[in-house]
Amino acid sequence: MTTMTLAKALNAGLRKAMEDDDKVVIMGEDVGTLGGVFRITDGLQKDFGDARVIDTPLAESGIVGTAVGLAMRGYRPVVEIQFDGFVYPAYDQIVCQVAKLHFRSQGRVRIPMVIRIPFGGGIGAVEHHSESPEAQFVHTPGLKVVACSNPADAYVMIQQAIHADDPVVFLEPKRLYHSAKADVDESAPAAPLWQSRVVRPGSDATLVAYGPTVSTCLDAATVAAEEGRSLEVIDLRTLSPLDLVPVHESVRRTGRLVVVHEAHVTLGVGAEIAARVTEECFHSLEAPVLRVGGFDTPYPPARIEEAFLPDLDRVLDAVDRTFGF
């Protein structure tokens, strides 16, 4: 049991995965000597060499495309995209190649690739450094998509993602990298990667979140509790596949659901959850599923990003509204 930040937990998880399987290679911009701009790969090139921790030329399509080739040769590439907003040059390789090779080849070709993306806002950055591109990957068959929200999960989930034989887009809430500290028990039994989890039980309404908004929702639940309202909070963890079993179970009890993410509301993951939960729990719902997310504008300049991002007030406001129907 060690107390560590999310960044350190990911670093430890990557290290463990590299020790366990020498086919694991890390690729990306500045991941080697520097250890990544967020230091997630700190020390790995020193310990595993530059054949396994590869500083690549500055071309995201090139990184993902060559990782495909390495995967076809039996390697398990873990690709770092430096910031969410820089994944788009690699989009074609991800959507048309990474996602489709298994299907195209009828399972003969496997692409056990992990694409790590530091995502989300709240770090006061310039443009393209605060995006939440997950919906686009969830919409793409052939990809799996997960998001961690705390150090303990991060440590385990990154290893599970690397171990998976399918390509996984691995979303890391960058604003928590160096702030979220928690105990990580390296020997604890791991929860399955493809499962959501109730992180705070409650009975009046349900909040669903993932990545950086899990803590927002937990805060909201604390405040609501003071006001006598009991909110259940679910950390999705896996976005594709979506594990809505605990959500359905919860909504059948609470009758009210609010989904919270930083991605733009329109066609964010919340839209899919709203559609599915409504279909599944139609007669249990006391109110429509409401969504709190980034507005349908480009990500704004940093000085007003807090207004753009879902916060405690907007979450509680949405909860209130579900009681108004």
Add this chain to the structure above:
Amino acid sequence: MTTMTLAKALNAGLRKAMEDDDKVVIMGEDVGTLGGVFRITDGLQKDFGDARVIDTPLAESGIVGTAVGLAMRGYRPVVEIQFDGFVYPAYDQIVCQVAKLHFRSQGRVRIPMVIRIPFGGGIGAVEHHSESPEAQFVHTPGLKVVACSNPADAYVMIQQAIHADDPVVFLEPKRLYHSAKADVDESAPAAPLWQSRVVRPGSDATLVAYGPTVSTCLDAATVAAEEGRSLEVIDLRTLSPLDLVPVHESVRRTGRLVVVHEAHVTLGVGAEIAARVTEECFHSLEAPVLRVGGFDTPYPPARIEEAFLPDLDRVLDAVDRTFGF
């Protein structure tokens, strides 16, 4: 009034737009001498010259990226992406540049670009030629997205899109290019571009579609009518902004809604419509909004694409299910 195919209507619309404004330029692969692989730009290079109808090198990012520069110089580029599946190399330019320049510049830079994409399946093609990538553009603030479904709309909408000062992703149902024939009245007053339209009134349930699935839904309504069920069919026409006014109005009457598109169900446009309509018409809905779409698998080999695509049976089946709640 002339009877023409969808392909000819687009060709006529493009020609008209080029005559009206000499800043309109057409760019793409094979759009010049060949007139495009679907002949949508047939004859335009001959008549307007190769400075205005530009056969480009084979690089989609290059096409869209140089079109951005042309737009900044005062031109109105109309870019052809040869097939839906080939838009992804240009994704970064579309999402990070085309969509954001107006916002980034606080309105000082306008990108009046049209990105034409022949989309959807049903033509028996090989991989990447039958995709429906629209949801990803709808999720991107800064883009507008429309889809035509018939020759008369196509003729008008392409001109309106070119005339608009914002970037427009213009989706063309390629399987209807040479099959859908209809009267086009070049002098008829044009409906606003950003409006959906009821294309068949009905009272028992509502079908919402766009592009190629409009005709599927009209067929379904015909069959349902024979069975004594009256279905209202709405052609969305505009996906971003979404004009749900007629949908809300309709659902308040019918209490039942099925959304039909070829895109994958998960996080397809139907998810957003389900979420919004449920929020807006919660107490009018007799059943959850149901969605019929492409499955959540990659687009399959042509010999089984008909099973993958929404058809009359799956639409009617979904309608039946809305009566089962």
Add this chain to the structure above:
Amino acid sequence: MTDPVFGPAPERAPDPELVQLLTPEGERVHHPGFDADFSAEQLRGFYRDMVLVRRLDIEATALQRHGELGLWAQLLGQEAAQIGAGRALAPQDYVFPTYREHGVAWCRGVDPVRLLALFRGVDQGSWDPAEHNFGLYTIVIGAQTLHATGYAMGVQRDGLVGTGDPERDTAVVAHFGDGASSQGDVNEAFVFAASFNAPVVFFCQNNQWAISEPFERQSRIPLYRRSHGFGFPGIRVDGNDVLATYAVTKAALQRAREGQGPILIEAYTYRMGAHTTTDDPTRYRLSDDVEHWKLKDPIARLEVYLRRNGLADDDFLAEVAAEADALGERMRRECHALPDPSPHDLWDLVHAEKTAELAAQQAEYDAHAASFEEVS
């Protein structure tokens, strides 16, 4: 780094020069860098390959005309480029093709019927890449050049470059077209290959056309010089000359296997047919051009050479012709017999580990399909 075979470093490269060992008239010429001796058997082998591959192509085109295939991408005119490139491979080498590499597929032992299945719309490629060391056809132009480069980086990590053991040292080939050379991916592949000195041979068939666009739209200098800007050699070979293509590719592969890094080969050839069966080249090119290139036919020149030098007699030619007939007959027969896939299987193919989500959608589909079977 002056290379004994490919000549001086890029910046001092000589003027464009087409490596040629067999002229269009069937005359054997010599080249200082690539003078190989070919055995009679080898030459007859090239001839047989080219004739069979041309037949394969003609047969598939006919099958498309008869509605048996949705599409076919013809290789007519590019037989020498593909057989030369394909026969130069060692078994352990790995090839990343485009959608037109039927001749290379042939050399790698992929059954032509597998190609038909893809273009019929039965599947998206049903050979086992690992069995043939031949990847699936890639339709997004240029994407596979990065896969090839990454695969070659894997070969390096496996320690299979420069060991000196000809059975183990491995090279990778990335095929692409003149049009594809404009794609970012291809140029990024050049960057990565140079940066990591990866054992990859970039093999560009410059068939002069990218659908309707002439090569000049993509580059104003000969394409083989593109690599000079990235710091590795490029060379232009007569792609209608199977001997030259073979010799140049073989040397390039050897160089890569030895650890000397990437190289670009521009096989200068011509797309004699349409882009695909849906294309109509009369809309954009002169038949004069096509006639001109007919005189450079890759098979005819080798046939002249074989006959003139007594390396092949009528019997041999008749034998090959009969073999071609048999191949055509088998392709027709087996194409008709190709079973359609079952929609039920779609959900099994998405992932290595099927998700509950997809299993549910599959069950829903099965129930829906069953309801129809009951009805009918």
Add this chain to the structure above:
Amino acid sequence: MTDPVFGPAPERAPDPELVQLLTPEGERVHHPGFDADFSAEQLRGFYRDMVLVRRLDIEATALQRHGELGLWAQLLGQEAAQIGAGRALAPQDYVFPTYREHGVAWCRGVDPVRLLALFRGVDQGSWDPAEHNFGLYTIVIGAQTLHATGYAMGVQRDGLVGTGDPERDTAVVAHFGDGASSQGDVNEAFVFAASFNAPVVFFCQNNQWAISEPFERQSRIPLYRRSHGFGFPGIRVDGNDVLATYAVTKAALQRAREGQGPILIEAYTYRMGAHTTTDDPTRYRLSDDVEHWKLKDPIARLEVYLRRNGLADDDFLAEVAAEADALGERMRRECHALPDPSPHDLWDLVHAEKTAELAAQQAEYDAHAASFEEVS
């Protein structure tokens, strides 16, 4: 096509040669291709520009340290490259910068406070590109090179190339870094520029580093030769020599304006500071290296030259220093005074024509915000 200024065609380009007119020691040297005469006023102007721009950079760095900016991308060491490039422009020329072109912005008359606003997080660029013929900073590396190429294609269509009228003929500059040279977009820009012979000058500041990655990761040959693979000339200039950078850029722009097409300039320089204020270069590079480059300082060498030749006296230098102090003071003052944007405006900025959808979301936000104002 032998070019009188840039020398023979790419394939016969001479060995790497750094165009230099002023040595690190402040000695004026001569170059056959680029021998320009500089007036005393011009030289003092360069000096003043560089000093002020360096101060701008130091001031902004300090403001970041004091928490006034979220980030700053330093140009320290690249003053000559940027002032040389910026001062070579004609008013009608158009520039597409990266995120580090503060010196070029200066030459284009963009108020440094506008740069602070961007890095403070107040906006994403608030100068009017059309007013300054200077685009907004582009953060996605390489993307702007395509915009520049397209813009240049627009200039061609406007008939403003090769008219012979120096007030009208127009060129476009695309700035990018050594790291960006690996991006597909940059290479596609080369393809398009060559294919359409667009009047664009690609200006690469090779500052040896892409964050922590040394230039050698991107290319194993000098970068100016990249363009040779695309069929247009490339040239390497001493980017710490403002005279040479100015002369080479001026000639390149003139060449483009005349209709001779694209060209690549590699300004060979060094990033003396961190990548940005969040970077820690001690993790990846030796201070020896930095010390070595300190001896090549672009300002010091010009100062030596000016003094030694009696072109500037103490008064002039004091004047410039005072001007720099005033600039610094103004930047601090105006940075503090920059007003935060209003979230309400977000929805007005998305489109030229605001949609009903966005108006509704804006109204919802306003109501939500108002509910809080009532409370407080």
